[in-house]
Amino acid sequence: xxxxxxxxxxxxxxxxxxxxxxxxxxxxxxxxxxxxxxxxxxxxxxxxxxxxxxxxxxxxxxxxxxxxxxxxxxxxxxxxxxxxxxxxxxxxxxxxxxxxxxxxxxxxxxxxxxxxxxxxxxxxxxxxxxxxxxxxxxxxxxxxxxxxxxxxxxxxxxxxxxxxxxxxxxxxxxxxxxxxxxxxxxxxxxxxxxxxxxxxxxxxxxxxxxxxxxxxxxxxxxxxxxxxxxxxxxxxxxxxxxxxxxxxxxxxxxxxxxxxxxxxxxxxxxxxxxxxxxxxxxxxxxxxxxxxxxxxxxxxxxxxxxxxxxxxxx
Amino acid sequence: xxxxxxxxxxxxxxxxxxxxxxxxxxxxxxxxxxxxxxxxxxxxxxxxxxxxxxxxxxxxxxxxxxxxxxxxxxxxxxxxxxxxxxxxxxxxxxxxxxxxxxxxxxxxxxxxxxxxxxxxxxxxxxxxxxxxxxxxxxxxxxxxxxxxxxxxxxxxxxxxxxxxxxxxxxxxxxxxxxxxxxxxxxxxxxxxxxxxxxxxxxxxxxxxxxxxxxxxxxxxxxxxxxxxxxxxxxxxxxxxxxxxxxxxxxxxxxxxxxxxxxxxxxxxxxxxxxxxxxxxxxxxxxxxxxxxxxxxxxxxxxxxxxxxxxxxxxxxxxxxxxxxxxxxxxxxxxxxxxxxxxxxxxxxxxxxxxx
Numbered sequence: 063x064x065x066x067x068x069x070x071x072x073x074x075x076x077x078x079x080x081x082x083x084x085x086x087x088x089x090x091x092x093x094x095x096x097x098x099x100x101x102x103x104x105x106x107x108x109x110x111x112x113x114x115x116x117x118x119x120x121x122x123x124x125x126x127x128x129x130x131x132x133x134x135x136x137x138x139x140x141x142x143x144x145x146x147x148x149x150x151x152x153x154x155x156x157x158x159x160x161x162x163x164x165x166x167x168x169x170x171x172x173x174x175x176x177x178x179x180x181x182x183x184x185x186x187x188x189x190x191x192x193x194x195x196x197x198x199x200x201x202x203x204x205x206x207x208x209x210x211x212x213x214x215x216x217x218x219x220x221x222x223x224x225x226x227x228x229x230x231x232x233x234x235x236x237x238x239x240x241x242x243x244x245x246x247x248x249x250x251x252x253x254x255x256x257x258x259x260x261x262x263x264x265x266x267x268x269x270x271x272x273x274x275x276x277x278x279x280x281x282x283x284x285x286x287x288x289x290x291x292x293x294x295x296x297x298x299x300x301x302x303x304x305x306x307x308x309x310x311x312x313x314x315x316x317x318x319x320x321x322x323x324x325x326x327x328x329x330x331x332x333x334x335x336x337x338x339x340x341x342x343x344x345x346x347x348x349x350x351x352x353x354x355x356x357x358x359x360x361x362x363x364x365x366x367x368x369x370x371x372x373x374x375x376x
Numbered sequence: 377x378x379x380x381x382x383x384x385x386x387x388x389x390x391x392x393x394x395x396x397x398x399x400x401x402x403x404x405x406x407x408x409x410x411x412x413x414x415x416x417x418x419x420x421x422x423x424x425x426x427x428x429x430x431x432x433x434x435x436x437x438x439x440x441x442x443x444x445x446x447x448x449x450x451x452x453x454x455x456x457x458x459x460x461x462x463x464x465x466x467x468x469x470x471x472x473x474x475x476x477x478x479x480x481x482x483x484x485x486x487x488x489x490x491x492x493x494x495x496x497x498x499x500x501x502x503x504x505x506x507x508x509x510x511x512x513x514x515x516x517x518x519x520x521x522x523x524x525x526x527x528x529x530x531x532x533x534x535x536x537x538x539x540x541x542x543x544x545x546x547x548x549x550x551x552x553x554x555x556x557x558x559x560x561x562x563x564x565x566x567x568x569x570x571x572x573x574x575x576x577x578x579x580x581x582x583x584x585x586x587x588x589x590x591x592x593x594x595x596x597x598x599x600x601x602x603x604x605x606x607x608x609x610x611x612x613x614x615x616x617x618x619x620x621x622x623x624x625x626x627x628x629x630x631x632x633x634x635x636x637x638x639x640x641x642x643x644x645x646x647x648x649x650x651x652x653x654x655x656x657x658x659x660x661x662x663x664x665x666x667x668x669x670x671x672x673x674x675x676x677x678x679x680x681x682x683x684x685x686x687x688x689x690x691x692x693x694x695x696x697x698x699x700x701x702x703x704x705x706x707x708x709x710x711x712x713x714x715x716x717x718x719x720x721x722x723x724x725x726x727x728x729x730x731x
Binding site: 165338351 | 409412413461463513518519520522523524526527528529530531534535537538541542596659660661664695696698699700702704705706707709710713715716717
């Protein structure tokens with residue numbers, strides 16, 4: 063018990079929680095934008111891979127880190143555009159299109175990586191984002207390491223939570239976006255374009271997802287590996303339901319998840335002698351399923367989620 | 377402006393023509409990555425063709441590769457018919473394989489003639505139960521089976537790794553995390569001398585035939601389709617929808633489990649954690665290319681297996697990454713999805729009316 067208490071009192075635990083949560087914050091926000099507009103985006107797992115690869119490769123080719131961030135977002139947006147075209151004006155199955163995007167995006171990323179680097183034994187490294195060093199703040203006890211020694215991308219993720227919240231709650235575009243996921247016919251009746259709103263949401267959401275991937279190669283690690291995304295995208299799809307499609311709760315969900323993940327790593331160090339390590343590795347996925355089951359009945363799905371909309375046809 | 381008009385009927389021609397055209401378009405689109413990789417395009421295609429049809433050996437290799445894809449393709453086709461989104465084929469495949477090595481490495485000392493049926497049954501049961509879990513979470517708690525079945529893939533793979541480093545570890549395996557070899561009586565026999573092709577392929581063909589009969593000719597198949605087309609209406613008509621979901625889940629998971637049995641008892645002989653290079657996920661593409669028809673699954677699996685085996689051979693000869701195969705397969709999924717749109721709608725472009 064004392065050991066667990068010590069874990070919760072250590073600043074490194076809370077710093078790790080926020081670090082682990084960062085890619086999920088991007089991913090959940092991206093999924094939230096898409097789903098709020100009525101489009102499920104199962105392309106998320108592949109878009110994470112594309113973001114990770116593009117961000118890394120842009121920097122590896124010599125561009126500054128922030129250009130890598132833009133490159134990742136742009137690549138994610140492109141695959142979002144494809145998913146949007148298939149599901150919004152064409153109204154095709156969002157499930158199948160999303161899975162297709164995941165397979166397509168990950169093969170594009172893997173093929174590109176392998177073609178650029180046919181024979182490498184160890185993945186080439188880049189100089190990733192460094193921990194912030196803000197005078198005074200970074201030196202604060204506890205808060206310094208937890209908040210002010212993270213990388214800039216973590217702060218970008220937190221800023222995105224605020225931005226998405228502000229757009230959704232305080233702007234007319236946000237009001238229209240929420241309406242289009244609930245009742246597209248009403249939005250159309252007001253003279254707004256359902257197609258444009260949904261396309262915009264899917265592209266922007268996909269760009270955010272790709273930033274989650276970019277964080278992995280440009281901040282959490284310094285190289286691209288096959289399989290590095292490892293289900294993080296799917297976890298975001300579970301978390302967005304857990305968060306009832308609210309940006310604030312999305313942040314909370316991602317942080318809770320980060321805490322549990324950081325905790326299992328530390329418990330593994332404590333209890334690894336008695337319990338096989340794999341039990342701990344399962345924890346994040348099991349938790350996601352539990353979170354989903356707990357909220358499933360109460361989940362207030364956007365009413366037009368998965369429902370294609372065609373002009374003049376109800 | 378662009379006008380989209382719904383077609384009243386779908387011809388038999390489009391239901392076969394669209395998947396074939398999609399596969400062709402995806403193959404043609406592969407020229408783009410080939411050019412990007414700096415490979416001579418025509419000889420690359422030639423190499424891919426020879427890699428499948430060049431010799432009896434390469435052709436049987438393709439059939440060997442198609443075997444698990446027929447099973448996982450059937451798994452997806454049966455579930456998607458009921459609009460039960462089983463994306464957990466990969467995990468169910470591993471559950472089937474794990475059950476196969478559990479029964480097949482000497483746990484049961486049954487009569488040799490019974491060993492193969494027992495191993496198949498165990499694998500199908502394990503895979504089936506692997507999908508019943510998400511189906512129960514869906515029917516009892518309303519939890520989306522897409523996410524739960526997907527996440528289970530990761531849990532099951534970690535579980536298999538744990539088993540292979542624990543109770544299932546081969547003491548003679550020089551420390552590698554692999555299971556003991558399956559006993560001879562439980563091995564699916566080879567079909568030809570010096571070829572890896574095994575009885576699992578015939579089993580897959582037979583299973584596809586049975587699935588086709590069940591889905592098109594039986595009341596059960598009708599119920600599955602009714603639930604998939606409109607669950608509310610099916611419930612209204614007195615079909616027990618939840619029970620149908622559970623049965624479909626068990627059948628679908630069982631089919632994916634058989635893929636694992638066939639790989640482990642027909643091809644590898646023992647279980648490792650890298651048994652499947654994503655056969656479960658590729659099965660979804662196979663099912664979609666097949667238009668969810670069980671007989672179509674066989675043809676689609678042969679196509680997808682040809683792409684993989686051909687691209688592997690081309691990759692070895694010309695140094696182009698074998699991820700090209702994944703590219704072609706994923707592009708054919710997107711093409712067939714697009715093709716489905718054109719089979720259902722006319723698109724007419726006409727001058728904008730002046731208002």
